[in-house]
Amino acid sequence: MVQMRKWRxxxxxxxxxxxxxxxxxxxxxxxxxxxxxxxxxxxxPGTREMAHLLDVNRKTVILxxxxxxxKGWLISEPRRGTFVNAQLTPxxxxxxxxPSFAPQLLHQPAVPYFTHNAQxxxxxxxxxxxxxxxxxxxxRLLPQAVLHRYYRHALRNSFASNTVRYGxxxxxxxxxxxxxxxxxxxxxxxxxxxNICLTQGTQMSLxxxxxxxxxxxxxxxxxxxxxxxxxxxxxxLGAQLVxxxxxxxxxxxxxxxxxxxxxxxxxIYLTPHHQFPTTVSLHAARRxxxxxxxxxHDLCIIEEDYDHEYHFSGRPYLPLASxxxxxxxxxxxxxxxxxxxxxxxxxxxxPTSVIEALQRNAALMLGDxxxxxxxxxxxxxxxxxxxxxxxxxxKEYRARRSVLQDCLDQAFGARIQVREPEGGLALWVxxxxxxxxxxxxxxxxxxxxxxxxxxxxxxxxxxxNALRLGFASLDRDEIQQATRRLxxxxxxxxxx
Numbered sequence: 001m002v003q004m005r006k007w008r009x010x011x012x013x014x015x016x017x018x019x020x021x022x023x024x025x026x027x028x029x030x031x032x033x034x035x036x037x038x039x040x041x042x043x044x045p046g047t048r049e050m051a052h053l054l055d056v057n058r059k060t061v062i063l064x065x066x067x068x069x070x071k072g073w074l075i076s077e078p079r080r081g082t083f084v085n086a087q088l089t090p091x092x093x094x095x096x097x098x099p100s101f102a103p104q105l106l107h108q109p110a111v112p113y114f115t116h117n118a119q120x121x122x123x124x125x126x127x128x129x130x131x132x133x134x135x136x137x138x139x140r141l142l143p144q145a146v147l148h149r150y151y152r153h154a155l156r157n158s159f160a161s162n163t164v165r166y167g168x169x170x171x172x173x174x175x176x177x178x179x180x181x182x183x184x185x186x187x188x189x190x191x192x193x194x195n196i197c198l199t200q201g202t203q204m205s206l207x208x209x210x211x212x213x214x215x216x217x218x219x220x221x222x223x224x225x226x227x228x229x230x231x232x233x234x235x236x237l238g239a240q241l242v243x244x245x246x247x248x249x250x251x252x253x254x255x256x257x258x259x260x261x262x263x264x265x266x267x268i269y270l271t272p273h274h275q276f277p278t279t280v281s282l283h284a285a286r287r288x289x290x291x292x293x294x295x296x297h298d299l300c301i302i303e304e305d306y307d308h309e310y311h312f313s314g315r316p317y318l319p320l321a322s323x324x325x326x327x328x329x330x331x332x333x334x335x336x337x338x339x340x341x342x343x344x345x346x347x348x349x350x351p352t353s354v355i356e357a358l359q360r361n362a363a364l365m366l367g368d369x370x371x372x373x374x375x376x377x378x379x380x381x382x383x384x385x386x387x388x389x390x391x392x393x394x395k396e397y398r399a400r401r402s403v404l405q406d407c408l409d410q411a412f413g414a415r416i417q418v419r420e421p422e423g424g425l426a427l428w429v430x431x432x433x434x435x436x437x438x439x440x441x442x443x444x445x446x447x448x449x450x451x452x453x454x455x456x457x458x459x460x461x462x463x464x465n466a467l468r469l470g471f472a473s474l475d476r477d478e479i480q481q482a483t484r485r486l487x488x489x490x491x492x493x494x495x496x
Contacts, residue, residue, distance in 0.1 A: 011032060021060050026067040040087070128448060132449065132482060135471075171371040175381075176196040177378070179193075187308065189322050199347065205334075210234055212361065214239050219239070220268070225246060268290075272287065272319075273316065300330060303320045303330070332348055332349075339389075412431075435465065436493065447489045
Protein backbone atom coordinates (compact mmCIF):
# COMPACT_ATOMS: atom_id res chain seq x y z
CA MET A 1 0.00 0.00 0.00
CA VAL A 2 1.14 3.54 -0.70
CA GLN A 3 2.39 5.16 2.47
CA MET A 4 -0.47 6.80 4.35
CA ARG A 5 1.11 10.21 4.62
CA LYS A 6 1.26 10.53 0.81
CA TRP A 7 -2.42 10.20 -0.05
CA ARG A 8 -3.38 13.86 -0.01
CA UNK A 9 -0.54 15.02 -2.33
CA UNK A 10 -0.95 11.87 -4.43
CA UNK A 11 -4.56 12.77 -5.15
CA UNK A 12 -3.60 16.46 -5.64
CA UNK A 13 -6.67 17.62 -3.81
CA UNK A 14 -5.31 21.14 -3.35
CA UNK A 15 -5.24 21.59 -7.16
CA UNK A 16 -8.87 20.79 -7.83
CA UNK A 17 -11.37 23.29 -9.13
CA UNK A 18 -14.34 24.45 -7.11
CA UNK A 19 -16.52 21.32 -7.00
CA UNK A 20 -17.89 18.72 -4.58
CA UNK A 21 -15.18 17.17 -2.42
CA UNK A 22 -16.12 13.59 -3.31
CA UNK A 23 -15.71 14.47 -7.00
CA UNK A 24 -12.27 15.92 -6.29
CA UNK A 25 -11.28 12.66 -4.60
CA UNK A 26 -12.73 10.51 -7.40
CA UNK A 27 -10.97 12.56 -10.06
CA UNK A 28 -7.75 12.45 -8.04
CA UNK A 29 -7.92 8.67 -7.97
CA UNK A 30 -8.59 8.43 -11.70
CA UNK A 31 -5.75 10.81 -12.56
CA UNK A 32 -3.36 8.91 -10.31
CA UNK A 33 -4.31 5.66 -12.07
CA UNK A 34 -3.98 7.18 -15.55
CA UNK A 35 -0.59 8.70 -14.75
CA UNK A 36 0.76 5.44 -13.32
CA UNK A 37 1.02 6.69 -9.73
CA UNK A 38 -1.54 4.05 -8.66
CA UNK A 39 -0.73 0.84 -10.53
CA UNK A 40 -3.43 -1.77 -11.26
CA UNK A 41 -4.04 -4.00 -8.21
CA UNK A 42 -3.04 -1.37 -5.63
CA UNK A 43 -4.92 -1.78 -2.32
CA UNK A 44 -6.53 1.45 -1.13
CA PRO A 45 -7.10 2.38 2.53
CA GLY A 46 -10.52 1.61 3.93
CA THR A 47 -13.12 4.36 3.78
CA ARG A 48 -12.78 5.19 7.51
CA GLU A 49 -8.99 5.33 7.31
CA MET A 50 -8.97 7.34 4.03
CA ALA A 51 -11.42 9.83 5.56
CA HIS A 52 -9.03 10.31 8.47
CA LEU A 53 -6.03 10.71 6.15
CA LEU A 54 -7.79 13.25 3.95
CA ASP A 55 -9.57 14.99 6.85
CA VAL A 56 -13.03 14.57 5.32
CA ASN A 57 -16.26 12.91 6.27
CA ARG A 58 -16.37 9.14 5.73
CA LYS A 59 -19.52 9.47 3.59
CA THR A 60 -17.51 11.68 1.22
CA VAL A 61 -14.95 8.91 0.71
CA ILE A 62 -17.69 6.32 0.25
CA LEU A 63 -19.26 8.44 -2.50
CA UNK A 64 -15.87 8.91 -4.17
CA UNK A 65 -15.08 5.19 -4.09
CA UNK A 66 -18.55 4.30 -5.41
CA UNK A 67 -18.21 6.72 -8.32
CA UNK A 68 -14.78 5.34 -9.25
CA UNK A 69 -16.11 1.78 -8.98
CA UNK A 70 -19.15 2.58 -11.12
CA LYS A 71 -16.83 3.75 -13.88
CA GLY A 72 -14.61 0.69 -13.57
CA TRP A 73 -11.52 2.25 -12.06
CA LEU A 74 -11.82 0.51 -8.69
CA ILE A 75 -13.18 -2.87 -7.55
CA SER A 76 -14.31 -3.97 -4.09
CA GLU A 77 -13.63 -7.47 -2.83
CA PRO A 78 -15.50 -8.65 0.31
CA ARG A 79 -13.33 -9.00 3.43
CA ARG A 80 -10.26 -7.90 1.42
CA GLY A 81 -10.80 -4.24 0.62
CA THR A 82 -10.89 -1.82 -2.34
CA PHE A 83 -8.34 -2.17 -5.13
CA VAL A 84 -7.38 -0.40 -8.35
CA ASN A 85 -8.94 -2.57 -11.04
CA ALA A 86 -6.27 -5.14 -11.95
CA GLN A 87 -7.77 -5.56 -15.42
CA LEU A 88 -6.52 -2.07 -16.30
CA THR A 89 -3.39 -3.37 -18.00
CA PRO A 90 -0.67 -0.90 -19.04
CA UNK A 91 -1.78 -1.19 -22.66
CA UNK A 92 -5.23 0.08 -21.67
CA UNK A 93 -3.88 3.10 -19.81
CA UNK A 94 -2.51 6.00 -21.84
CA UNK A 95 1.07 6.87 -20.99
CA UNK A 96 1.81 10.45 -20.05
CA UNK A 97 4.81 10.28 -22.37
CA UNK A 98 2.68 9.40 -25.39
CA PRO A 99 1.40 12.19 -27.64
CA SER A 100 -2.26 13.07 -27.40
CA PHE A 101 -4.64 11.46 -29.86
CA ALA A 102 -4.57 12.96 -33.34
CA PRO A 103 -6.19 11.20 -36.30
CA GLN A 104 -4.14 10.82 -39.43
CA LEU A 105 -5.00 13.74 -41.65
CA LEU A 106 -4.59 14.27 -45.35
CA HIS A 107 -1.74 16.65 -46.05
CA GLN A 108 -3.07 20.06 -47.00
CA PRO A 109 -0.45 22.69 -47.85
CA ALA A 110 -0.94 26.05 -46.21
CA VAL A 111 -2.63 28.65 -48.40
CA PRO A 112 -1.07 32.12 -47.88
CA TYR A 113 -4.49 33.80 -48.10
CA PHE A 114 -5.64 32.00 -44.93
CA THR A 115 -2.34 32.30 -43.08
CA HIS A 116 -1.93 35.19 -40.64
CA ASN A 117 1.40 35.66 -38.94
CA ALA A 118 1.61 36.63 -35.29
CA GLN A 119 2.04 40.30 -36.16
CA UNK A 120 -1.24 40.43 -38.10
CA UNK A 121 -3.07 38.71 -35.24
CA UNK A 122 -1.61 41.22 -32.79
CA UNK A 123 -2.72 44.14 -34.97
CA UNK A 124 -6.28 42.81 -35.04
CA UNK A 125 -6.46 43.55 -31.30
CA UNK A 126 -4.49 46.80 -31.34
CA UNK A 127 -6.27 50.10 -31.16
CA UNK A 128 -5.42 52.31 -34.11
CA UNK A 129 -4.48 49.53 -36.52
CA UNK A 130 -5.85 50.04 -40.04
CA UNK A 131 -6.82 47.39 -42.56
CA UNK A 132 -6.92 47.67 -46.32
CA UNK A 133 -9.23 44.68 -46.67
CA UNK A 134 -10.52 43.00 -49.81
CA UNK A 135 -13.44 45.38 -50.20
CA UNK A 136 -15.91 44.90 -47.37
CA UNK A 137 -18.58 47.44 -46.55
CA UNK A 138 -18.50 49.74 -43.53
CA UNK A 139 -20.83 48.47 -40.81
CA ARG A 140 -20.78 51.95 -39.27
CA LEU A 141 -22.92 53.15 -42.18
CA LEU A 142 -25.67 50.61 -41.62
CA PRO A 143 -29.10 52.09 -40.78
CA GLN A 144 -29.08 50.79 -37.24
CA ALA A 145 -32.47 52.16 -36.24
CA VAL A 146 -34.07 50.57 -39.31
CA LEU A 147 -32.40 47.22 -38.66
CA HIS A 148 -33.45 47.26 -35.01
CA ARG A 149 -37.05 48.04 -35.97
CA TYR A 150 -37.23 45.31 -38.62
CA TYR A 151 -35.59 42.71 -36.41
CA ARG A 152 -37.95 43.45 -33.51
CA HIS A 153 -40.90 43.19 -35.90
CA ALA A 154 -39.65 39.87 -37.30
CA LEU A 155 -38.96 38.50 -33.83
CA ARG A 156 -42.38 39.52 -32.53
CA ASN A 157 -44.16 37.98 -35.51
CA SER A 158 -42.10 34.80 -35.31
CA PHE A 159 -43.10 34.21 -31.70
CA ALA A 160 -46.71 35.15 -32.34
CA SER A 161 -47.03 32.76 -35.29
CA ASN A 162 -44.85 30.08 -33.65
CA THR A 163 -42.74 29.84 -36.83
CA VAL A 164 -39.47 29.63 -34.88
CA ARG A 165 -40.46 26.21 -33.54
CA TYR A 166 -40.98 24.88 -37.04
CA GLY A 167 -37.57 25.95 -38.36
CA UNK A 168 -37.22 28.21 -41.36
CA UNK A 169 -39.25 26.57 -44.12
CA UNK A 170 -41.80 29.37 -44.30
CA UNK A 171 -39.39 32.25 -43.71
CA UNK A 172 -36.91 30.71 -46.16
CA UNK A 173 -39.56 30.66 -48.87
CA UNK A 174 -40.52 34.24 -48.04
CA UNK A 175 -36.88 35.32 -48.42
CA UNK A 176 -36.43 33.37 -51.66
CA UNK A 177 -39.51 35.09 -53.09
CA UNK A 178 -38.09 38.49 -52.15
CA UNK A 179 -34.69 37.65 -53.66
CA UNK A 180 -36.31 36.35 -56.84
CA UNK A 181 -38.19 39.61 -57.32
CA UNK A 182 -35.02 41.61 -56.66
CA UNK A 183 -33.05 39.54 -59.18
CA UNK A 184 -35.78 39.87 -61.80
CA UNK A 185 -36.03 43.64 -61.40
CA UNK A 186 -32.40 44.60 -60.87
CA UNK A 187 -30.37 41.91 -62.63
CA UNK A 188 -32.58 40.62 -65.41
CA UNK A 189 -32.71 37.03 -64.17
CA UNK A 190 -35.82 35.07 -65.09
CA UNK A 191 -36.23 33.25 -61.79
CA UNK A 192 -38.76 32.28 -59.14
CA UNK A 193 -38.30 31.16 -55.54
CA UNK A 194 -37.88 27.58 -56.82
CA ASN A 195 -34.66 28.64 -58.61
CA ILE A 196 -32.94 29.82 -55.41
CA CYS A 197 -31.03 27.89 -52.75
CA LEU A 198 -30.18 29.84 -49.60
CA THR A 199 -26.80 29.41 -47.90
CA GLN A 200 -24.86 31.10 -45.10
CA GLY A 201 -22.08 32.70 -47.09
CA THR A 202 -20.43 32.77 -50.49
CA GLN A 203 -17.87 30.12 -49.62
CA MET A 204 -20.63 27.75 -48.61
CA SER A 205 -22.36 28.46 -51.92
CA LEU A 206 -19.14 27.69 -53.77
CA UNK A 207 -18.58 24.47 -51.86
CA UNK A 208 -22.13 23.22 -52.38
CA UNK A 209 -22.04 24.03 -56.10
CA UNK A 210 -18.60 22.56 -56.72
CA UNK A 211 -19.22 19.40 -54.70
CA UNK A 212 -22.33 18.76 -56.78
CA UNK A 213 -20.49 19.19 -60.07
CA UNK A 214 -16.93 17.96 -59.59
CA UNK A 215 -15.28 14.59 -59.24
CA UNK A 216 -11.54 13.99 -58.72
CA UNK A 217 -9.53 14.74 -61.84
CA UNK A 218 -12.03 17.14 -63.41
CA UNK A 219 -10.49 20.19 -65.09
CA UNK A 220 -11.57 23.55 -63.70
CA UNK A 221 -10.55 26.83 -65.30
CA UNK A 222 -9.81 29.77 -62.99
CA UNK A 223 -8.46 33.19 -63.80
CA UNK A 224 -4.74 33.69 -63.27
CA UNK A 225 -5.63 35.90 -60.32
CA UNK A 226 -8.78 34.97 -58.45
CA UNK A 227 -10.50 34.33 -55.12
CA UNK A 228 -8.31 31.94 -53.07
CA UNK A 229 -11.11 30.20 -51.10
CA UNK A 230 -12.73 29.21 -54.40
CA UNK A 231 -9.76 27.48 -55.95
CA UNK A 232 -8.85 25.90 -52.63
CA UNK A 233 -12.35 24.37 -52.51
CA UNK A 234 -11.90 23.02 -56.05
CA UNK A 235 -8.51 21.54 -55.18
CA UNK A 236 -9.77 19.82 -52.08
CA LEU A 237 -12.52 18.24 -54.16
CA GLY A 238 -9.80 16.75 -56.36
CA ALA A 239 -10.10 19.09 -59.34
CA GLN A 240 -7.20 19.96 -61.64
CA LEU A 241 -6.87 23.74 -61.87
CA VAL A 242 -5.83 25.38 -65.14
CA UNK A 243 -5.37 29.16 -65.23
CA UNK A 244 -6.61 31.68 -67.80
CA UNK A 245 -5.07 35.12 -68.28
CA UNK A 246 -6.84 38.44 -67.66
CA UNK A 247 -6.42 41.72 -69.52
CA UNK A 248 -8.19 45.08 -69.58
CA UNK A 249 -11.33 43.46 -71.01
CA UNK A 250 -11.49 40.68 -68.46
CA UNK A 251 -11.02 36.95 -68.87
CA UNK A 252 -9.22 35.92 -72.09
CA UNK A 253 -11.96 33.86 -73.69
CA UNK A 254 -9.69 33.03 -76.64
CA UNK A 255 -7.58 31.08 -74.14
CA UNK A 256 -10.71 29.44 -72.75
CA UNK A 257 -11.54 28.28 -76.29
CA UNK A 258 -8.05 26.82 -76.76
CA UNK A 259 -8.13 25.08 -73.38
CA UNK A 260 -11.52 23.56 -74.17
CA UNK A 261 -9.94 21.96 -77.24
CA UNK A 262 -6.99 20.66 -75.20
CA UNK A 263 -8.92 19.41 -72.14
CA UNK A 264 -12.32 18.10 -71.21
CA UNK A 265 -13.19 21.17 -69.15
CA UNK A 266 -15.87 20.57 -66.55
CA UNK A 267 -16.22 24.03 -65.08
CA ILE A 268 -14.97 27.61 -65.17
CA TYR A 269 -15.14 29.94 -62.18
CA LEU A 270 -15.48 33.69 -62.85
CA THR A 271 -16.25 36.99 -61.14
CA PRO A 272 -17.12 38.84 -64.37
CA HIS A 273 -18.83 41.97 -63.04
CA HIS A 274 -15.88 43.29 -61.01
CA GLN A 275 -13.14 40.69 -61.39
CA PHE A 276 -11.60 39.61 -58.10
CA PRO A 277 -9.01 40.91 -57.37
CA THR A 278 -8.21 43.16 -60.38
CA THR A 279 -11.70 44.83 -60.49
CA VAL A 280 -11.86 44.77 -64.34
CA SER A 281 -15.30 44.09 -65.89
CA LEU A 282 -15.76 41.40 -68.53
CA HIS A 283 -16.72 43.08 -71.81
CA ALA A 284 -19.91 42.23 -73.69
CA ALA A 285 -18.29 40.43 -76.67
CA ARG A 286 -16.37 38.14 -74.36
CA ARG A 287 -19.49 37.43 -72.34
CA UNK A 288 -21.25 36.17 -75.44
CA UNK A 289 -18.17 34.21 -76.52
CA UNK A 290 -18.00 32.53 -73.11
CA UNK A 291 -21.68 31.56 -73.16
CA UNK A 292 -21.25 30.10 -76.65
CA UNK A 293 -18.24 28.06 -75.50
CA UNK A 294 -20.20 26.74 -72.51
CA UNK A 295 -22.97 25.54 -74.81
CA UNK A 296 -20.56 24.07 -77.36
CA HIS A 297 -18.37 22.19 -74.87
CA ASP A 298 -21.03 21.48 -72.23
CA LEU A 299 -19.10 23.12 -69.42
CA CYS A 300 -20.58 24.80 -66.38
CA ILE A 301 -19.92 28.44 -65.50
CA ILE A 302 -19.86 29.38 -61.83
CA GLU A 303 -20.59 33.11 -61.85
CA GLU A 304 -19.94 34.83 -58.55
CA ASP A 305 -21.41 38.32 -58.44
CA TYR A 306 -20.17 39.39 -55.03
CA ASP A 307 -20.73 43.19 -55.20
CA HIS A 308 -23.19 43.79 -58.01
CA GLU A 309 -24.82 46.71 -56.18
CA TYR A 310 -21.73 48.94 -56.26
CA HIS A 311 -21.22 49.94 -59.89
CA PHE A 312 -20.26 53.57 -60.33
CA SER A 313 -19.84 53.98 -64.11
CA GLY A 314 -23.17 53.79 -65.89
CA ARG A 315 -25.56 50.91 -65.36
CA PRO A 316 -24.26 47.60 -64.00
CA TYR A 317 -23.62 44.77 -66.45
CA LEU A 318 -26.34 42.15 -66.45
CA PRO A 319 -25.08 38.81 -65.17
CA LEU A 320 -24.18 35.98 -67.54
CA ALA A 321 -27.05 34.10 -65.91
CA SER A 322 -29.51 36.67 -67.27
CA UNK A 323 -29.02 35.45 -70.85
CA UNK A 324 -32.28 33.71 -71.72
CA UNK A 325 -30.60 31.20 -74.02
CA UNK A 326 -28.05 29.97 -71.47
CA UNK A 327 -28.42 26.69 -69.59
CA UNK A 328 -24.90 26.42 -68.21
CA UNK A 329 -24.56 29.13 -65.52
CA UNK A 330 -24.84 28.75 -61.75
CA UNK A 331 -25.14 32.22 -60.29
CA UNK A 332 -23.91 33.01 -56.76
CA UNK A 333 -24.82 36.23 -54.98
CA UNK A 334 -24.72 37.58 -51.46
CA UNK A 335 -26.19 40.28 -49.22
CA UNK A 336 -23.02 40.49 -47.14
CA UNK A 337 -21.50 43.34 -49.17
CA UNK A 338 -24.65 45.37 -48.50
CA UNK A 339 -25.34 44.54 -44.87
CA UNK A 340 -21.92 43.36 -43.72
CA UNK A 341 -20.62 39.92 -42.85
CA UNK A 342 -22.80 39.70 -39.72
CA UNK A 343 -25.76 38.89 -41.95
CA UNK A 344 -24.72 35.57 -43.46
CA UNK A 345 -27.02 35.37 -46.45
CA UNK A 346 -25.80 34.03 -49.76
CA UNK A 347 -27.77 32.32 -52.49
CA UNK A 348 -27.35 30.13 -55.55
CA UNK A 349 -29.52 30.59 -58.63
CA UNK A 350 -29.88 27.56 -60.90
CA PRO A 351 -32.47 25.36 -62.69
CA THR A 352 -34.95 23.71 -60.33
CA SER A 353 -33.42 20.22 -60.71
CA VAL A 354 -30.05 21.60 -59.59
CA ILE A 355 -31.63 23.56 -56.73
CA GLU A 356 -33.33 20.43 -55.41
CA ALA A 357 -29.98 18.62 -55.26
CA LEU A 358 -28.29 21.64 -53.67
CA GLN A 359 -30.97 21.91 -51.01
CA ARG A 360 -30.63 18.23 -50.11
CA ASN A 361 -26.89 18.70 -49.60
CA ALA A 362 -27.37 22.00 -47.79
CA ALA A 363 -29.74 20.33 -45.34
CA LEU A 364 -26.89 18.02 -44.27
CA MET A 365 -24.62 20.99 -43.53
CA LEU A 366 -26.99 23.69 -42.29
CA GLY A 367 -30.11 22.26 -40.74
CA ASP A 368 -32.58 25.02 -39.98
CA UNK A 369 -31.42 28.57 -40.64
CA UNK A 370 -32.21 31.67 -38.58
CA UNK A 371 -35.93 32.14 -39.20
CA UNK A 372 -36.04 35.60 -37.62
CA UNK A 373 -33.12 36.91 -39.69
CA UNK A 374 -34.66 35.48 -42.86
CA UNK A 375 -37.96 37.22 -42.17
CA UNK A 376 -36.17 40.49 -41.46
CA UNK A 377 -34.10 40.33 -44.67
CA UNK A 378 -37.17 39.55 -46.76
CA UNK A 379 -39.02 42.54 -45.31
CA UNK A 380 -36.03 44.83 -45.89
CA UNK A 381 -36.00 43.84 -49.55
CA UNK A 382 -39.76 43.98 -50.08
CA UNK A 383 -40.14 47.37 -48.39
CA UNK A 384 -37.33 48.94 -50.41
CA UNK A 385 -35.14 49.62 -47.37
CA UNK A 386 -32.24 47.59 -48.77
CA UNK A 387 -32.31 49.50 -52.04
CA UNK A 388 -32.50 52.81 -50.17
CA UNK A 389 -29.46 51.88 -48.08
CA UNK A 390 -27.43 50.91 -51.17
CA UNK A 391 -28.29 54.17 -52.88
CA UNK A 392 -27.22 56.18 -49.82
CA UNK A 393 -23.91 54.42 -49.11
CA UNK A 394 -22.92 54.23 -52.80
CA LYS A 395 -22.40 57.98 -52.80
CA GLU A 396 -20.12 57.72 -49.79
CA TYR A 397 -18.17 54.80 -51.22
CA ARG A 398 -17.64 56.64 -54.49
CA ALA A 399 -16.24 59.57 -52.49
CA ARG A 400 -13.95 57.27 -50.51
CA ARG A 401 -12.65 55.80 -53.75
CA SER A 402 -11.74 59.28 -54.95
CA VAL A 403 -9.98 60.05 -51.67
CA LEU A 404 -7.91 56.87 -51.94
CA GLN A 405 -6.99 57.61 -55.56
CA ASP A 406 -5.84 61.10 -54.64
CA CYS A 407 -3.86 59.85 -51.64
CA LEU A 408 -2.15 57.14 -53.70
CA ASP A 409 -1.26 59.64 -56.40
CA GLN A 410 0.27 62.04 -53.86
CA ALA A 411 2.14 59.33 -51.96
CA PHE A 412 3.46 57.19 -54.81
CA GLY A 413 3.12 59.17 -58.03
CA ALA A 414 4.63 57.44 -61.05
CA ARG A 415 5.71 54.41 -59.02
CA ILE A 416 2.21 52.94 -59.26
CA GLN A 417 -0.52 52.37 -61.84
CA VAL A 418 -4.17 52.48 -60.81
CA ARG A 419 -6.87 51.75 -63.34
CA GLU A 420 -10.13 53.28 -62.14
CA PRO A 421 -12.62 50.40 -62.01
CA GLU A 422 -16.21 50.67 -63.16
CA GLY A 423 -17.37 49.51 -59.77
CA GLY A 424 -16.58 47.52 -56.67
CA LEU A 425 -15.18 48.46 -53.28
CA ALA A 426 -11.45 48.10 -53.88
CA LEU A 427 -8.63 49.37 -56.10
CA TRP A 428 -6.04 47.18 -57.80
CA VAL A 429 -2.71 49.01 -57.48
CA UNK A 430 0.27 47.92 -59.58
CA UNK A 431 3.75 48.91 -58.41
CA UNK A 432 6.84 49.39 -60.53
CA UNK A 433 9.08 46.34 -60.73
CA UNK A 434 11.79 47.91 -58.55
CA UNK A 435 9.44 47.66 -55.54
CA UNK A 436 9.10 44.27 -53.83
CA UNK A 437 5.42 44.19 -52.88
CA UNK A 438 5.79 41.11 -50.67
CA UNK A 439 8.38 42.97 -48.56
CA UNK A 440 6.18 46.06 -48.62
CA UNK A 441 3.24 44.10 -47.19
CA UNK A 442 5.43 42.81 -44.36
CA UNK A 443 6.93 46.22 -43.66
CA UNK A 444 3.45 47.77 -43.54
CA UNK A 445 2.69 45.68 -40.44
CA UNK A 446 5.44 47.54 -38.56
CA UNK A 447 3.59 50.77 -39.38
CA UNK A 448 0.21 49.50 -38.17
CA UNK A 449 -1.47 48.84 -41.51
CA UNK A 450 -2.47 45.48 -43.00
CA UNK A 451 -2.50 44.84 -46.76
CA UNK A 452 -2.56 41.71 -48.91
CA UNK A 453 0.12 41.28 -51.54
CA UNK A 454 -0.90 40.22 -55.03
CA UNK A 455 0.81 36.85 -54.62
CA UNK A 456 -2.00 35.71 -52.32
CA UNK A 457 -4.46 35.87 -55.22
CA UNK A 458 -2.37 33.63 -57.49
CA UNK A 459 -3.46 29.97 -57.64
CA UNK A 460 0.11 29.11 -58.65
CA UNK A 461 1.68 31.18 -55.83
CA UNK A 462 3.45 33.42 -58.32
CA UNK A 463 4.74 36.87 -57.29
CA UNK A 464 2.41 39.67 -58.38
CA ASN A 465 3.63 43.23 -57.95
CA ALA A 466 0.27 44.64 -56.91
CA LEU A 467 -1.98 45.25 -53.92
CA ARG A 468 -5.75 45.09 -53.61
CA LEU A 469 -6.79 47.99 -51.41
CA GLY A 470 -10.35 47.96 -50.13
CA PHE A 471 -11.54 51.48 -49.36
CA ALA A 472 -15.17 51.05 -48.27
CA SER A 473 -14.58 49.95 -44.67
CA LEU A 474 -12.31 52.95 -43.91
CA ASP A 475 -13.62 56.48 -43.52
CA ARG A 476 -11.88 59.33 -45.36
CA ASP A 477 -9.53 60.23 -42.52
CA GLU A 478 -8.59 56.58 -42.04
CA ILE A 479 -7.87 56.23 -45.77
CA GLN A 480 -5.49 59.18 -45.62
CA GLN A 481 -3.74 57.83 -42.54
CA ALA A 482 -3.48 54.28 -43.91
CA THR A 483 -1.99 55.56 -47.18
CA ARG A 484 0.62 57.61 -45.27
CA ARG A 485 1.59 54.53 -43.29
CA LEU A 486 1.89 52.49 -46.49
CA UNK A 487 4.14 55.17 -48.01
CA UNK A 488 6.32 55.12 -44.87
CA UNK A 489 6.60 51.36 -45.17
CA UNK A 490 7.71 51.63 -48.79
CA UNK A 491 10.36 54.20 -47.86
CA UNK A 492 11.65 51.76 -45.24
CA UNK A 493 11.79 48.90 -47.75
CA UNK A 494 13.33 50.94 -50.58
CA UNK A 495 13.88 49.48 -54.02
CA UNK A 496 15.08 46.02 -55.01
